[in-house]
């Protein structure tokens with residue numbers, strides 16, 4: 001039976017990339033699946049240890065989940081630090097994963113920059129904790145933006161190596177499940193998780209630079225549209241978004257080598273639930289002086305209700321904390337069941 005898990009870091013203002021690449025998918029998936037959505041506060045320490053208001057950031061991401069339509073009664077919404085089993089499993093995965101695997105991660109290279117020796121050890125080990133977040137629930141599917149693809153491949157590698165290294169223990173204890181790995185059917189403990197990536201908005205780029213993804217941690221606020229921006233700010237940022245002078249083409253082919261134009265078309269498509277082809281059919285031959293205002297109107301129409309609901313929720317932090325506490329309590333039950341098995345498999349005396 002599928003189980004969905006995903007997480008968002010409390011590292012700053014949520015933006016359109018987070019919304020279209022991740023949160024909108026969270027909302028759609030909850031209709032037919034069991035879902036666990038987590039504010040991954042431990043992850044937020046990897047790039048920057050000291051935050052101005054980590055509690056407020058964590059509540060704000062939670063408010064965005066709820067305002068976007070995630071139902072915390074039917075599903076589980078909580079923050080990572082409440083469920084200690086994430087950190088426990090991450091340690092074990094640090095010993096499963098190889099340093100070489102971590103060194104190859106492009107997010108590590110990007111975020112560590114030139115002075116790699118001076119990056120935190122946590123930044124290098126980030127994918128281990130992410131694998132633990134997912135596998136402590138033995139989740140089968142993870143909706144994420146395109147930038148997380150490599151980390152999910154690593155999660156699969158970790159699960160496979162664990163299943164393989166402990167195969168006889170898993171068999172002895174009789175707690176494995178049959179699963180398909182490529183052509184083979186194997187008996188393993190952890191599922192080989194499938195990513196859910198795709199659609200026109202899997203990778204929204206910075207509004208200032210079509211070669212960089214839109215990020216919470218980008219120092220330029222003009223590079224992104226925040227979920228909480230007001231109508232004037234959204235219009236201004238779209239007006240100032242980098243583009244080229246050519247009109248919009250009629251075919252996708254015509255967007256090749258025009259990353260900024262393609263990005264705006266992708267944003268429109270994501271917001272309107274259309275394909276990029278459909279957007280081009282509608283705006284073919286139009287100048288950005290026409291397309292940009294249409295995009296701004298659409299963004300305001302879709303985002304304003306979420307921003308309003310977030311403000312309403314943020315006025316009652318006690319309610320948000322109660323949601324996180326309740327979600328954490330329910331998550332912990334599942335996570336501890338997994339950790340009992342894992343301690344048994346490895347031979348760590350637990351109880």
Ligand code: ATP
Pocket residue numbers: 007008009010011017018019020021022143144145146147148201202203204205213214215216217218
């Ligand atoms: P940071 O810069 O701190 O890493 P972020 O914007 O990358 O922040 P995360 O919390 O790391 O946000 O990611 C949350 C989710 O949003 C992930 O599923 C990620 O893949 C997705 N996501 C992030 N940026 C984009 C983007 N530009 N386009 C589409 N999806 C994105």
Ligand code: MG
Pocket residue numbers: none
């Ligand atoms: Mg990120």
